[in-house]
Amino acid sequence: MENKFAGYQQILEDLKEENRFRQIPHDRTSGNRIDLSGNDYLGLNSHASELHEEFLAHSDSTLSSSASRILASKQRHHKELENLLEELYGRPALLFNSGFHANTGVISALNIPGTVFLCDKLIHASVIDGLAMGKAEFARWKHNDAEHLHRLLQKYEARSRRMIVVAESIYSMDGDLAPLEKLVELKREFPTMILYLDEAHAFGVRGQHGLGLAEELGYMDEADILIGTFGKACYSSGAFAITSPLLHSFLVNTARSLIFSTALPPLNVSWTKEMIVRISKMNGEREKLKEISKDFRNFISEITGTENPSQSQIVPLMIGDAEKALKIASALNREGIDALAIRRPTVPPGGERIRFSLNASLSPDDLIKVKKAIRKVLLENENQFS
Ligand SMILES: Cc1ncc(COP(=O)(O)O)c(C=O)c1O
Structure with a gap:
């Protein structure tokens, strides 16, 4: 009789064969390493112990x-955080347990009859899963190609009642920006278009108060649904959706990831609130991050001899092959630099890369060390990037 688990074993073997096998990495927090793998873009982790100490000394919140949210008696901290977000964005906010919960819950809920979703080709997996959960009709536009989106809007306008256009303000793997101005123009041209903007990698990083790219470009009211996450620049965890009062109430009634999952711990929520107050004032760090990101992008362009897609703190080094990407990431790791090899299915075949994720706590010496290590590793692995 066939082993009932053999099918799973075979899939793991295939992943190994294709250099796509994943493992949870070891803890790498000890030693003098430079971490370019996480999303702590404002570098708050470098002040972690003072921040924690200060917070825990006055915190009155509990751990569960x-x-x-629909049932819990403990709502005070959640409401306070939502009120703060509403004050900042000027529209109601609804908390979710993570960005993954937010995208899967909101996207699947919005799929009522007559809806079509038009998603950028590089949209995050959580949006794709939300579409699958909601059994939604959708089409994908070529990455950042507003003309292609325009054609799709023309195609679907007559046969739908609403067209939800989904984009990320900073793309998590290429680090480039959504063509927000063009998306807003399209919204004016197509009255049934709804704009859904995931600001996961821009929240804390862009805009006068760190509210995201829409704030920076003056389009905060144009994103009908704006998603932000707390697990990246905000140095916490959880997420939020900014919407109209109508959609807020609709989501409270329909978003399954909100209704059927235990709410974030009050302690976490009150920490997030303090972090938001702090990051809203961190313009110095935002400026510094912009500068070092620009310099680093120029460096990567120079050593690869190709233009880099990035316009942000996420900078890919394109490799184009999973095995080579793994080799380069391990070699960097031996030099004390943590940066991840990104492979399928996170990126399409041929898009394998090293993803460098910069943060505002990097010193000039750190950056010199990183550049030196990259030059050395690439020289040793000559012609390993495309
Ligand atoms: C664009 C985007 N949206 C949503 C998420 C999910 O956020 P979270 O990590 O809070 O689940 C991510 C995570 O990396 C992301 O990159």
Whole structure:
């Protein structure tokens, strides 16, 4: 009789064969390493112990919500955080347990009859899963190609009642920006278009108060649904959706990831609130991050001899092959630099790369060390990038 687990074993063997096998990495927090793998873009981790000490000295919140937002008796901290976000964005905010919960919950809920989703080709996996959960009709536009989107809007306008256009303000793997101005123009041209903007990698990083790219470009009211996450620049975890009062109420009634999952712990929520107050004032760090990102992008362009797609703190080094990407990441690791090899399915075949994720706590010496290590490793692995 066939082993009932043999099918799973075979899939793991195939992943190994294709250099796509994943493992949870070891803890790498000890030693004098430079971490370019996480999303702590403002570098708050470098002040972690003072921040924690200060917070825990006055915190009165507890460690569990004990129920979902729909049922929990403990709502004070959640409401305070939502009120703060509403004050900042000028529209109601709804908390979710993570960006993954937010995208899967909101996208699947928005799929009522007559809806079509038009998504950028590089949209995050959580949006794709939300579409699958909601059994939604969708089409994808070529990455950042507003003309292609325009053609799709023309195609679907007559046969749908609403067209939800989904984009990320900073793309998580290429580090480039959504063509927000063009998306806003398209919204004016197509009255049934709804704009859904995931600001996961821009929240804390862009805009006068760190509210995201829409704030920076003056389009905050144009994103009908704006998603932000706390697990990246905000140095916490969880997420939020900014919407109209109508959609807020609709999501409270329909978003399954909100209704059927225990709410974030009050302690976490009150920490997030303090972090938001702090990051809203971190313009110095935002400026510094912009400068070092520009310099680093120029460096990567120079050593590869190709233009880099990035316009942000996420800078890819394109390799184009999973095995080579793994080799380069391990070699960097031996030099004390942590940066991840990104492979399928996170990026399409041929898009394998090293993803460098910069943060505002990097010193000039750190950056010199990183550049030196990259030059050395690439020289040793000559012709390993495309
Ligand atoms: C664009 C985007 N949206 C959503 C998420 C999910 O956010 P979270 O990590 O809070 O689940 C991510 C995570 O990396 C992301 O890159």
